[in-house]
Amino acid sequence: MPSVAESSAEPNTERIARCHRHGPLEPCRRRLTGWGDAVRVVRGGLWLLTLVVLAWAAVRVAGVLPPWPGVAVLALTPWSVLAAAVTCVLALLARAVWGGLVAAVAMLALVAMVFPRVWGSGEERAGHQLRVMTVNLRLGEADAADVVRQVDAGRVDVLALQEYTAAAQQRLARAGLDRRLPHHVTDPEPYAAGSALYSRFPLSGERTPTGIGGFVQASATVTLPGGDRIALRSVHPCSPYTADHQSCWSRGIAAEPAATPHGVRRVLLGDFNATLDHPPLRRLIGTGYRDAADVTGSGLRPTWPDDPFPAVTLDHVLADRRLAVHAYQVRRVAGTDHRAVLATLIVT
Known part of the structure:
Protein backbone atom coordinates (compact mmCIF):
# COMPACT_ATOMS: atom_id res chain seq x y z
CA MET A 1 0.00 0.00 0.00
CA ARG A 117 -36.55 -4.50 9.62
CA VAL A 118 -37.66 -0.92 8.99
CA TRP A 119 -39.67 -1.57 5.82
CA GLY A 120 -42.80 -3.19 7.25
CA SER A 121 -46.15 -1.68 8.18
CA GLY A 122 -49.16 -2.74 10.19
CA GLU A 123 -51.47 -5.25 8.59
CA GLU A 124 -55.18 -4.66 8.13
CA ARG A 125 -57.53 -7.65 8.31
CA ALA A 126 -61.03 -8.32 9.54
CA GLY A 127 -61.09 -10.17 12.83
CA HIS A 128 -60.85 -9.93 16.59
CA GLN A 129 -58.03 -7.76 17.96
CA LEU A 130 -55.83 -9.21 20.68
CA ARG A 131 -53.57 -6.68 22.42
CA VAL A 132 -50.59 -8.25 24.18
CA MET A 133 -47.82 -6.71 26.26
CA THR A 134 -44.63 -8.08 27.82
CA VAL A 135 -42.50 -6.53 30.56
CA ASN A 136 -39.38 -7.75 32.31
CA LEU A 137 -39.83 -6.45 35.88
CA ARG A 138 -36.09 -6.37 36.71
CA LEU A 139 -36.05 -8.61 39.77
CA GLY A 140 -39.62 -7.54 40.53
CA GLU A 141 -38.62 -3.91 41.11
CA ALA A 142 -40.58 -2.27 38.27
CA ASP A 143 -43.10 0.36 39.33
CA ALA A 144 -46.38 -1.60 39.65
CA ALA A 145 -48.54 1.49 39.21
CA ASP A 146 -46.71 2.35 35.99
CA VAL A 147 -47.20 -1.20 34.70
CA VAL A 148 -50.94 -0.90 35.32
CA ARG A 149 -50.99 2.53 33.64
CA GLN A 150 -49.41 0.98 30.55
CA VAL A 151 -52.03 -1.79 30.63
CA ASP A 152 -54.78 0.84 30.72
CA ALA A 153 -53.18 3.05 28.06
CA GLY A 154 -52.66 0.13 25.69
CA ARG A 155 -56.01 -1.52 26.47
CA VAL A 156 -54.00 -4.69 27.00
CA ASP A 157 -55.79 -8.04 26.86
CA VAL A 158 -52.86 -10.27 27.82
CA LEU A 159 -49.84 -9.28 29.91
CA ALA A 160 -46.68 -11.42 30.16
CA LEU A 161 -44.27 -10.72 33.00
CA GLN A 162 -40.75 -11.95 33.62
CA GLU A 163 -38.59 -11.70 36.76
CA TYR A 164 -41.86 -11.85 38.68
CA THR A 165 -41.40 -11.98 42.45
CA ALA A 166 -43.80 -12.32 45.40
CA ALA A 167 -43.27 -8.66 46.28
CA ALA A 168 -44.09 -7.64 42.70
CA GLN A 169 -47.23 -9.78 42.80
CA GLN A 170 -48.46 -7.95 45.90
CA ARG A 171 -47.70 -4.49 44.52
CA LEU A 172 -49.41 -5.27 41.22
CA ALA A 173 -52.48 -6.52 43.08
CA ARG A 174 -52.63 -3.32 45.14
CA ALA A 175 -52.29 -1.29 41.93
CA GLY A 176 -55.38 -3.00 40.54
CA LEU A 177 -53.94 -5.36 37.95
CA ASP A 178 -56.14 -8.28 39.08
CA ARG A 179 -59.28 -6.21 38.54
CA ARG A 180 -58.28 -5.29 35.01
CA LEU A 181 -56.94 -8.70 34.00
CA PRO A 182 -58.75 -11.15 36.31
CA HIS A 183 -57.55 -14.41 34.74
CA HIS A 184 -53.96 -15.33 35.46
CA VAL A 185 -51.33 -17.99 35.91
CA THR A 186 -48.49 -16.94 38.18
CA ASP A 187 -45.37 -18.40 39.72
CA PRO A 188 -43.51 -15.80 41.78
CA GLU A 189 -39.91 -16.80 42.44
CA PRO A 190 -36.90 -15.10 44.02
CA TYR A 191 -34.39 -13.16 41.93
CA ALA A 192 -35.17 -13.47 38.20
CA ALA A 193 -36.83 -16.88 37.97
CA GLY A 194 -40.54 -15.98 38.32
CA SER A 195 -43.09 -15.57 35.55
CA ALA A 196 -46.75 -14.71 35.04
CA LEU A 197 -49.52 -14.31 32.49
CA TYR A 198 -52.52 -12.04 33.15
CA SER A 199 -55.52 -12.03 30.83
CA ARG A 200 -58.79 -10.19 30.30
CA PHE A 201 -60.26 -13.40 28.86
CA PRO A 202 -60.51 -16.91 30.36
CA LEU A 203 -57.40 -19.09 30.46
CA SER A 204 -57.11 -22.86 30.33
CA GLY A 205 -54.26 -25.35 30.44
CA GLU A 206 -52.35 -23.15 32.87
CA ARG A 207 -48.77 -24.33 33.41
CA THR A 208 -45.56 -22.87 34.80
CA PRO A 209 -42.79 -24.99 33.28
CA THR A 210 -39.19 -24.24 34.15
CA GLY A 211 -36.95 -23.64 31.16
CA ILE A 212 -33.45 -24.99 30.64
CA GLY A 213 -31.97 -21.84 32.13
CA GLY A 214 -33.93 -22.28 35.37
CA PHE A 215 -36.48 -19.54 34.70
CA VAL A 216 -40.21 -20.23 34.95
CA GLN A 217 -42.19 -19.61 31.75
CA ALA A 218 -45.90 -19.19 32.51
CA SER A 219 -48.04 -20.78 29.79
CA ALA A 220 -51.76 -21.00 29.07
CA THR A 221 -54.38 -20.93 26.33
CA VAL A 222 -56.66 -17.91 26.10
CA THR A 223 -60.20 -18.26 24.78
CA LEU A 224 -61.36 -15.12 22.98
CA PRO A 225 -64.93 -13.90 22.48
CA GLY A 226 -66.26 -15.98 19.63
CA GLY A 227 -64.35 -19.07 20.71
CA ASP A 228 -60.93 -18.60 19.08
CA ARG A 229 -58.12 -20.05 21.19
CA ILE A 230 -54.52 -18.82 21.29
CA ALA A 231 -51.69 -20.57 23.15
CA LEU A 232 -49.45 -18.14 25.03
CA ARG A 233 -46.09 -18.33 26.80
CA SER A 234 -44.12 -15.78 28.83
CA VAL A 235 -40.65 -16.52 27.47
CA HIS A 236 -37.44 -16.03 29.44
CA PRO A 237 -34.37 -18.12 28.57
CA CYS A 238 -31.12 -17.55 30.43
CA SER A 239 -28.82 -14.76 29.30
CA PRO A 240 -25.52 -15.59 27.51
CA TYR A 241 -23.61 -13.17 29.72
CA THR A 242 -20.73 -15.63 30.22
CA ALA A 243 -19.24 -18.43 28.14
CA ASP A 244 -20.73 -20.98 30.55
CA HIS A 245 -24.25 -19.61 29.97
CA GLN A 246 -24.14 -19.55 26.18
CA SER A 247 -25.06 -23.23 25.94
CA CYS A 248 -28.10 -22.97 28.23
CA TRP A 249 -29.19 -19.86 26.33
CA SER A 250 -29.08 -21.47 22.89
CA ARG A 251 -30.63 -24.72 24.14
CA GLY A 252 -33.32 -22.78 25.98
CA ILE A 253 -34.41 -20.91 22.86
CA ALA A 254 -34.34 -24.13 20.84
CA ALA A 255 -36.61 -25.75 23.43
CA GLU A 256 -39.37 -23.14 23.00
CA PRO A 257 -42.47 -24.59 21.29
CA ALA A 258 -42.30 -24.42 17.52
CA ALA A 259 -45.10 -22.94 15.50
CA THR A 260 -47.39 -25.41 13.77
CA PRO A 261 -49.24 -25.01 10.47
CA HIS A 262 -52.44 -26.47 11.93
CA GLY A 263 -54.24 -26.54 15.26
CA VAL A 264 -54.09 -23.92 17.99
CA ARG A 265 -52.21 -20.79 17.03
CA ARG A 266 -49.39 -19.74 19.35
CA VAL A 267 -47.85 -16.49 20.58
CA LEU A 268 -44.50 -16.35 22.38
CA LEU A 269 -43.75 -13.07 24.11
CA GLY A 270 -41.14 -12.01 26.62
CA ASP A 271 -37.47 -11.35 27.20
CA PHE A 272 -35.72 -13.71 24.78
CA ASN A 273 -32.24 -12.38 25.63
CA ALA A 274 -31.67 -12.53 21.87
CA THR A 275 -31.96 -10.28 18.85
CA LEU A 276 -32.96 -11.03 15.27
CA ASP A 277 -29.25 -11.37 14.49
CA HIS A 278 -28.87 -14.45 16.70
CA PRO A 279 -29.24 -17.78 14.83
CA PRO A 280 -31.17 -19.60 17.61
CA LEU A 281 -33.95 -16.98 17.55
CA ARG A 282 -34.06 -16.91 13.76
CA ARG A 283 -34.40 -20.70 13.69
CA LEU A 284 -37.29 -20.53 16.15
CA ILE A 285 -39.00 -17.87 14.04
CA GLY A 286 -38.41 -20.02 10.97
CA THR A 287 -40.72 -22.71 12.34
CA GLY A 288 -43.68 -20.49 11.47
CA TYR A 289 -43.58 -17.36 13.64
CA ARG A 290 -43.23 -13.70 12.71
CA ASP A 291 -41.61 -11.06 14.87
CA ALA A 292 -44.16 -8.29 15.47
CA ALA A 293 -41.53 -5.55 15.42
CA ASP A 294 -40.09 -6.82 12.15
CA VAL A 295 -43.51 -7.08 10.50
CA THR A 296 -44.43 -3.48 11.40
CA GLY A 297 -41.10 -1.88 10.48
CA SER A 298 -40.05 -1.36 14.10
CA GLY A 299 -37.36 -4.03 14.21
CA LEU A 300 -34.61 -1.58 15.15
CA ARG A 301 -36.40 -0.10 18.15
CA PRO A 302 -34.33 -1.05 21.22
CA THR A 303 -35.86 -2.63 24.30
CA TRP A 304 -32.79 -3.01 26.55
CA PRO A 305 -31.20 -1.38 28.40
CA ASP A 306 -33.24 1.72 28.98
CA ASP A 307 -30.24 3.89 28.11
CA PRO A 308 -29.01 5.40 24.85
CA PHE A 309 -26.18 2.88 24.28
CA PRO A 310 -25.66 0.03 23.98
CA ALA A 311 -29.27 -0.47 22.97
CA VAL A 312 -30.47 -3.78 21.57
CA THR A 313 -33.81 -5.47 20.94
CA LEU A 314 -34.09 -8.40 23.35
CA ASP A 315 -37.85 -8.37 24.01
CA HIS A 316 -40.12 -9.78 21.32
CA VAL A 317 -43.63 -10.82 20.41
CA LEU A 318 -43.53 -13.82 18.10
CA ALA A 319 -46.91 -14.51 16.50
CA ASP A 320 -48.06 -17.51 14.51
CA ARG A 321 -48.04 -16.72 10.78
CA ARG A 322 -51.79 -17.23 10.70
CA LEU A 323 -52.20 -14.12 12.87
CA ALA A 324 -52.00 -10.61 11.43
CA VAL A 325 -49.81 -8.03 13.17
CA HIS A 326 -51.68 -4.73 13.18
CA ALA A 327 -49.56 -2.48 15.42
CA TYR A 328 -46.45 -2.46 17.61
CA GLN A 329 -45.16 -0.12 20.32
CA VAL A 330 -42.25 0.13 22.74
CA ARG A 331 -42.81 2.02 25.99
CA ARG A 332 -40.71 2.88 29.00
CA VAL A 333 -41.71 1.51 32.39
CA ALA A 334 -40.35 3.06 35.57
CA GLY A 335 -38.12 0.86 37.71
CA THR A 336 -36.94 -1.59 35.07
CA ASP A 337 -34.11 -1.58 32.54
CA HIS A 338 -36.34 -3.25 29.93
CA ARG A 339 -38.94 -1.42 27.91
CA ALA A 340 -42.42 -2.80 27.57
CA VAL A 341 -43.36 -4.23 24.19
CA LEU A 342 -46.99 -4.00 23.01
CA ALA A 343 -48.41 -5.64 19.90
CA THR A 344 -51.89 -5.67 18.45
CA LEU A 345 -52.66 -8.96 16.73
CA ILE A 346 -55.69 -9.76 14.61
CA VAL A 347 -57.23 -13.20 14.95
CA THR A 348 -59.07 -14.06 11.75
Whole structure:
Protein backbone atom coordinates (compact mmCIF):
# COMPACT_ATOMS: atom_id res chain seq x y z
CA MET A 1 0.00 0.00 0.00
CA PRO A 2 1.76 3.28 -1.06
CA SER A 3 2.30 5.96 1.57
CA VAL A 4 1.17 9.53 1.15
CA ALA A 5 4.75 10.52 0.33
CA GLU A 6 5.09 7.81 -2.29
CA SER A 7 1.75 8.64 -3.88
CA SER A 8 2.77 12.26 -4.39
CA ALA A 9 3.96 13.35 -7.82
CA GLU A 10 7.02 14.89 -6.16
CA PRO A 11 9.82 12.38 -5.33
CA ASN A 12 10.82 12.16 -1.67
CA THR A 13 14.34 13.43 -2.36
CA GLU A 14 12.93 16.58 -3.95
CA ARG A 15 10.62 17.08 -0.96
CA ILE A 16 13.61 16.86 1.38
CA ALA A 17 15.61 19.23 -0.81
CA ARG A 18 12.75 21.73 -0.88
CA CYS A 19 12.44 21.48 2.89
CA HIS A 20 16.22 21.92 3.27
CA ARG A 21 16.12 25.24 1.44
CA HIS A 22 14.10 26.58 4.37
CA GLY A 23 16.13 24.98 7.19
CA PRO A 24 18.67 22.35 8.27
CA LEU A 25 18.54 19.02 6.42
CA GLU A 26 18.27 16.58 9.35
CA PRO A 27 15.16 18.14 11.00
CA CYS A 28 13.51 18.11 7.56
CA ARG A 29 14.34 14.44 7.09
CA ARG A 30 13.00 13.54 10.56
CA ARG A 31 9.85 15.57 10.05
CA LEU A 32 9.00 13.95 6.72
CA THR A 33 9.92 10.47 7.95
CA GLY A 34 7.80 10.94 11.08
CA TRP A 35 4.84 12.05 8.97
CA GLY A 36 5.17 8.96 6.81
CA ASP A 37 5.31 6.71 9.88
CA ALA A 38 2.19 8.36 11.30
CA VAL A 39 0.34 7.81 8.02
CA ARG A 40 1.34 4.14 8.00
CA VAL A 41 0.10 3.69 11.57
CA VAL A 42 -3.22 5.36 10.77
CA ARG A 43 -3.69 3.22 7.68
CA GLY A 44 -2.76 0.09 9.59
CA GLY A 45 -5.39 0.92 12.21
CA LEU A 46 -7.98 1.53 9.52
CA TRP A 47 -7.19 -1.80 7.88
CA LEU A 48 -7.62 -3.49 11.25
CA LEU A 49 -11.06 -1.87 11.64
CA THR A 50 -11.90 -2.87 8.09
CA LEU A 51 -11.07 -6.51 8.80
CA VAL A 52 -13.19 -6.38 11.97
CA VAL A 53 -16.31 -5.12 10.17
CA LEU A 54 -15.66 -7.54 7.30
CA ALA A 55 -15.50 -10.47 9.75
CA TRP A 56 -18.66 -9.17 11.45
CA ALA A 57 -20.49 -9.06 8.12
CA ALA A 58 -19.23 -12.53 7.16
CA VAL A 59 -20.44 -14.06 10.44
CA ARG A 60 -23.85 -12.42 10.12
CA VAL A 61 -24.34 -13.35 6.47
CA ALA A 62 -23.20 -16.93 7.09
CA GLY A 63 -25.70 -17.25 9.95
CA VAL A 64 -23.24 -18.87 12.35
CA LEU A 65 -23.16 -18.43 16.11
CA PRO A 66 -19.72 -17.29 17.27
CA PRO A 67 -18.29 -18.37 20.62
CA TRP A 68 -18.57 -16.05 23.58
CA PRO A 69 -18.12 -13.06 23.70
CA GLY A 70 -18.98 -13.00 20.00
CA VAL A 71 -22.58 -13.89 20.82
CA ALA A 72 -22.88 -10.68 22.86
CA VAL A 73 -21.16 -8.61 20.16
CA LEU A 74 -23.53 -10.05 17.56
CA ALA A 75 -26.43 -8.39 19.38
CA LEU A 76 -24.94 -5.04 18.35
CA THR A 77 -25.10 -5.84 14.63
CA PRO A 78 -27.39 -2.88 13.78
CA TRP A 79 -24.67 -0.59 15.17
CA SER A 80 -22.06 -2.30 13.00
CA VAL A 81 -23.57 -0.62 9.93
CA LEU A 82 -22.54 2.73 11.39
CA ALA A 83 -19.10 1.36 12.31
CA ALA A 84 -18.58 0.09 8.76
CA ALA A 85 -19.70 3.41 7.25
CA VAL A 86 -17.31 5.43 9.45
CA THR A 87 -14.45 3.04 8.65
CA CYS A 88 -15.16 3.37 4.93
CA VAL A 89 -15.14 7.18 5.03
CA LEU A 90 -11.98 7.38 7.15
CA ALA A 91 -10.16 4.91 4.92
CA LEU A 92 -11.02 6.90 1.80
CA LEU A 93 -9.96 10.15 3.47
CA ALA A 94 -6.63 8.53 4.33
CA ARG A 95 -6.32 7.43 0.68
CA ALA A 96 -6.48 3.77 1.68
CA VAL A 97 -8.69 3.10 -1.32
CA TRP A 98 -8.73 -0.69 -1.11
CA GLY A 99 -9.49 -0.58 2.58
CA GLY A 100 -12.35 1.81 1.91
CA LEU A 101 -13.78 -0.46 -0.78
CA VAL A 102 -13.59 -3.52 1.46
CA ALA A 103 -15.33 -1.59 4.26
CA ALA A 104 -18.01 -0.50 1.78
CA VAL A 105 -18.66 -4.11 0.78
CA ALA A 106 -19.00 -5.08 4.47
CA MET A 107 -21.35 -2.14 5.05
CA LEU A 108 -23.61 -3.13 2.15
CA ALA A 109 -23.77 -6.72 3.39
CA LEU A 110 -24.73 -5.54 6.88
CA VAL A 111 -27.32 -3.13 5.47
CA ALA A 112 -28.90 -6.04 3.59
CA MET A 113 -29.16 -7.98 6.86
CA VAL A 114 -30.45 -5.15 9.08
CA PHE A 115 -32.48 -2.60 7.15
CA PRO A 116 -35.38 -4.81 6.00
CA ARG A 117 -36.55 -4.50 9.62
CA VAL A 118 -37.66 -0.92 8.99
CA TRP A 119 -39.67 -1.57 5.82
CA GLY A 120 -42.80 -3.19 7.25
CA SER A 121 -46.15 -1.68 8.18
CA GLY A 122 -49.16 -2.74 10.19
CA GLU A 123 -51.47 -5.25 8.59
CA GLU A 124 -55.18 -4.66 8.13
CA ARG A 125 -57.53 -7.65 8.31
CA ALA A 126 -61.03 -8.32 9.54
CA GLY A 127 -61.09 -10.17 12.83
CA HIS A 128 -60.85 -9.93 16.59
CA GLN A 129 -58.03 -7.76 17.96
CA LEU A 130 -55.83 -9.21 20.68
CA ARG A 131 -53.57 -6.68 22.42
CA VAL A 132 -50.59 -8.25 24.18
CA MET A 133 -47.82 -6.71 26.26
CA THR A 134 -44.63 -8.08 27.82
CA VAL A 135 -42.50 -6.53 30.56
CA ASN A 136 -39.38 -7.75 32.31
CA LEU A 137 -39.83 -6.45 35.88
CA ARG A 138 -36.09 -6.37 36.71
CA LEU A 139 -36.05 -8.61 39.77
CA GLY A 140 -39.62 -7.54 40.53
CA GLU A 141 -38.62 -3.91 41.11
CA ALA A 142 -40.58 -2.27 38.27
CA ASP A 143 -43.10 0.36 39.33
CA ALA A 144 -46.38 -1.60 39.65
CA ALA A 145 -48.54 1.49 39.21
CA ASP A 146 -46.71 2.35 35.99
CA VAL A 147 -47.20 -1.20 34.70
CA VAL A 148 -50.94 -0.90 35.32
CA ARG A 149 -50.99 2.53 33.64
CA GLN A 150 -49.41 0.98 30.55
CA VAL A 151 -52.03 -1.79 30.63
CA ASP A 152 -54.78 0.84 30.72
CA ALA A 153 -53.18 3.05 28.06
CA GLY A 154 -52.66 0.13 25.69
CA ARG A 155 -56.01 -1.52 26.47
CA VAL A 156 -54.00 -4.69 27.00
CA ASP A 157 -55.79 -8.04 26.86
CA VAL A 158 -52.86 -10.27 27.82
CA LEU A 159 -49.84 -9.28 29.91
CA ALA A 160 -46.68 -11.42 30.16
CA LEU A 161 -44.27 -10.72 33.00
CA GLN A 162 -40.75 -11.95 33.62
CA GLU A 163 -38.59 -11.70 36.76
CA TYR A 164 -41.86 -11.85 38.68
CA THR A 165 -41.40 -11.98 42.45
CA ALA A 166 -43.80 -12.32 45.40
CA ALA A 167 -43.27 -8.66 46.28
CA ALA A 168 -44.09 -7.64 42.70
CA GLN A 169 -47.23 -9.78 42.80
CA GLN A 170 -48.46 -7.95 45.90
CA ARG A 171 -47.70 -4.49 44.52
CA LEU A 172 -49.41 -5.27 41.22
CA ALA A 173 -52.48 -6.52 43.08
CA ARG A 174 -52.63 -3.32 45.14
CA ALA A 175 -52.29 -1.29 41.93
CA GLY A 176 -55.38 -3.00 40.54
CA LEU A 177 -53.94 -5.36 37.95
CA ASP A 178 -56.14 -8.28 39.08
CA ARG A 179 -59.28 -6.21 38.54
CA ARG A 180 -58.28 -5.29 35.01
CA LEU A 181 -56.94 -8.70 34.00
CA PRO A 182 -58.75 -11.15 36.31
CA HIS A 183 -57.55 -14.41 34.74
CA HIS A 184 -53.96 -15.33 35.46
CA VAL A 185 -51.33 -17.99 35.91
CA THR A 186 -48.49 -16.94 38.18
CA ASP A 187 -45.37 -18.40 39.72
CA PRO A 188 -43.51 -15.80 41.78
CA GLU A 189 -39.91 -16.80 42.44
CA PRO A 190 -36.90 -15.10 44.02
CA TYR A 191 -34.39 -13.16 41.93
CA ALA A 192 -35.17 -13.47 38.20
CA ALA A 193 -36.83 -16.88 37.97
CA GLY A 194 -40.54 -15.98 38.32
CA SER A 195 -43.09 -15.57 35.55
CA ALA A 196 -46.75 -14.71 35.04
CA LEU A 197 -49.52 -14.31 32.49
CA TYR A 198 -52.52 -12.04 33.15
CA SER A 199 -55.52 -12.03 30.83
CA ARG A 200 -58.79 -10.19 30.30
CA PHE A 201 -60.26 -13.40 28.86
CA PRO A 202 -60.51 -16.91 30.36
CA LEU A 203 -57.40 -19.09 30.46
CA SER A 204 -57.11 -22.86 30.33
CA GLY A 205 -54.26 -25.35 30.44
CA GLU A 206 -52.35 -23.15 32.87
CA ARG A 207 -48.77 -24.33 33.41
CA THR A 208 -45.56 -22.87 34.80
CA PRO A 209 -42.79 -24.99 33.28
CA THR A 210 -39.19 -24.24 34.15
CA GLY A 211 -36.95 -23.64 31.16
CA ILE A 212 -33.45 -24.99 30.64
CA GLY A 213 -31.97 -21.84 32.13
CA GLY A 214 -33.93 -22.28 35.37
CA PHE A 215 -36.48 -19.54 34.70
CA VAL A 216 -40.21 -20.23 34.95
CA GLN A 217 -42.19 -19.61 31.75
CA ALA A 218 -45.90 -19.19 32.51
CA SER A 219 -48.04 -20.78 29.79
CA ALA A 220 -51.76 -21.00 29.07
CA THR A 221 -54.38 -20.93 26.33
CA VAL A 222 -56.66 -17.91 26.10
CA THR A 223 -60.20 -18.26 24.78
CA LEU A 224 -61.36 -15.12 22.98
CA PRO A 225 -64.93 -13.90 22.48
CA GLY A 226 -66.26 -15.98 19.63
CA GLY A 227 -64.35 -19.07 20.71
CA ASP A 228 -60.93 -18.60 19.08
CA ARG A 229 -58.12 -20.05 21.19
CA ILE A 230 -54.52 -18.82 21.29
CA ALA A 231 -51.69 -20.57 23.15
CA LEU A 232 -49.45 -18.14 25.03
CA ARG A 233 -46.09 -18.33 26.80
CA SER A 234 -44.12 -15.78 28.83
CA VAL A 235 -40.65 -16.52 27.47
CA HIS A 236 -37.44 -16.03 29.44
CA PRO A 237 -34.37 -18.12 28.57
CA CYS A 238 -31.12 -17.55 30.43
CA SER A 239 -28.82 -14.76 29.30
CA PRO A 240 -25.52 -15.59 27.51
CA TYR A 241 -23.61 -13.17 29.72
CA THR A 242 -20.73 -15.63 30.22
CA ALA A 243 -19.24 -18.43 28.14
CA ASP A 244 -20.73 -20.98 30.55
CA HIS A 245 -24.25 -19.61 29.97
CA GLN A 246 -24.14 -19.55 26.18
CA SER A 247 -25.06 -23.23 25.94
CA CYS A 248 -28.10 -22.97 28.23
CA TRP A 249 -29.19 -19.86 26.33
CA SER A 250 -29.08 -21.47 22.89
CA ARG A 251 -30.63 -24.72 24.14
CA GLY A 252 -33.32 -22.78 25.98
CA ILE A 253 -34.41 -20.91 22.86
CA ALA A 254 -34.34 -24.13 20.84
CA ALA A 255 -36.61 -25.75 23.43
CA GLU A 256 -39.37 -23.14 23.00
CA PRO A 257 -42.47 -24.59 21.29
CA ALA A 258 -42.30 -24.42 17.52
CA ALA A 259 -45.10 -22.94 15.50
CA THR A 260 -47.39 -25.41 13.77
CA PRO A 261 -49.24 -25.01 10.47
CA HIS A 262 -52.44 -26.47 11.93
CA GLY A 263 -54.24 -26.54 15.26
CA VAL A 264 -54.09 -23.92 17.99
CA ARG A 265 -52.21 -20.79 17.03
CA ARG A 266 -49.39 -19.74 19.35
CA VAL A 267 -47.85 -16.49 20.58
CA LEU A 268 -44.50 -16.35 22.38
CA LEU A 269 -43.75 -13.07 24.11
CA GLY A 270 -41.14 -12.01 26.62
CA ASP A 271 -37.47 -11.35 27.20
CA PHE A 272 -35.72 -13.71 24.78
CA ASN A 273 -32.24 -12.38 25.63
CA ALA A 274 -31.67 -12.53 21.87
CA THR A 275 -31.96 -10.28 18.85
CA LEU A 276 -32.96 -11.03 15.27
CA ASP A 277 -29.25 -11.37 14.49
CA HIS A 278 -28.87 -14.45 16.70
CA PRO A 279 -29.24 -17.78 14.83
CA PRO A 280 -31.17 -19.60 17.61
CA LEU A 281 -33.95 -16.98 17.55
CA ARG A 282 -34.06 -16.91 13.76
CA ARG A 283 -34.40 -20.70 13.69
CA LEU A 284 -37.29 -20.53 16.15
CA ILE A 285 -39.00 -17.87 14.04
CA GLY A 286 -38.41 -20.02 10.97
CA THR A 287 -40.72 -22.71 12.34
CA GLY A 288 -43.68 -20.49 11.47
CA TYR A 289 -43.58 -17.36 13.64
CA ARG A 290 -43.23 -13.70 12.71
CA ASP A 291 -41.61 -11.06 14.87
CA ALA A 292 -44.16 -8.29 15.47
CA ALA A 293 -41.53 -5.55 15.42
CA ASP A 294 -40.09 -6.82 12.15
CA VAL A 295 -43.51 -7.08 10.50
CA THR A 296 -44.43 -3.48 11.40
CA GLY A 297 -41.10 -1.88 10.48
CA SER A 298 -40.05 -1.36 14.10
CA GLY A 299 -37.36 -4.03 14.21
CA LEU A 300 -34.61 -1.58 15.15
CA ARG A 301 -36.40 -0.10 18.15
CA PRO A 302 -34.33 -1.05 21.22
CA THR A 303 -35.86 -2.63 24.30
CA TRP A 304 -32.79 -3.01 26.55
CA PRO A 305 -31.20 -1.38 28.40
CA ASP A 306 -33.24 1.72 28.98
CA ASP A 307 -30.24 3.89 28.11
CA PRO A 308 -29.01 5.40 24.85
CA PHE A 309 -26.18 2.88 24.28
CA PRO A 310 -25.66 0.03 23.98
CA ALA A 311 -29.27 -0.47 22.97
CA VAL A 312 -30.47 -3.78 21.57
CA THR A 313 -33.81 -5.47 20.94
CA LEU A 314 -34.09 -8.40 23.35
CA ASP A 315 -37.85 -8.37 24.01
CA HIS A 316 -40.12 -9.78 21.32
CA VAL A 317 -43.63 -10.82 20.41
CA LEU A 318 -43.53 -13.82 18.10
CA ALA A 319 -46.91 -14.51 16.50
CA ASP A 320 -48.06 -17.51 14.51
CA ARG A 321 -48.04 -16.72 10.78
CA ARG A 322 -51.79 -17.23 10.70
CA LEU A 323 -52.20 -14.12 12.87
CA ALA A 324 -52.00 -10.61 11.43
CA VAL A 325 -49.81 -8.03 13.17
CA HIS A 326 -51.68 -4.73 13.18
CA ALA A 327 -49.56 -2.48 15.42
CA TYR A 328 -46.45 -2.46 17.61
CA GLN A 329 -45.16 -0.12 20.32
CA VAL A 330 -42.25 0.13 22.74
CA ARG A 331 -42.81 2.02 25.99
CA ARG A 332 -40.71 2.88 29.00
CA VAL A 333 -41.71 1.51 32.39
CA ALA A 334 -40.35 3.06 35.57
CA GLY A 335 -38.12 0.86 37.71
CA THR A 336 -36.94 -1.59 35.07
CA ASP A 337 -34.11 -1.58 32.54
CA HIS A 338 -36.34 -3.25 29.93
CA ARG A 339 -38.94 -1.42 27.91
CA ALA A 340 -42.42 -2.80 27.57
CA VAL A 341 -43.36 -4.23 24.19
CA LEU A 342 -46.99 -4.00 23.01
CA ALA A 343 -48.41 -5.64 19.90
CA THR A 344 -51.89 -5.67 18.45
CA LEU A 345 -52.66 -8.96 16.73
CA ILE A 346 -55.69 -9.76 14.61
CA VAL A 347 -57.23 -13.20 14.95
CA THR A 348 -59.07 -14.06 11.75
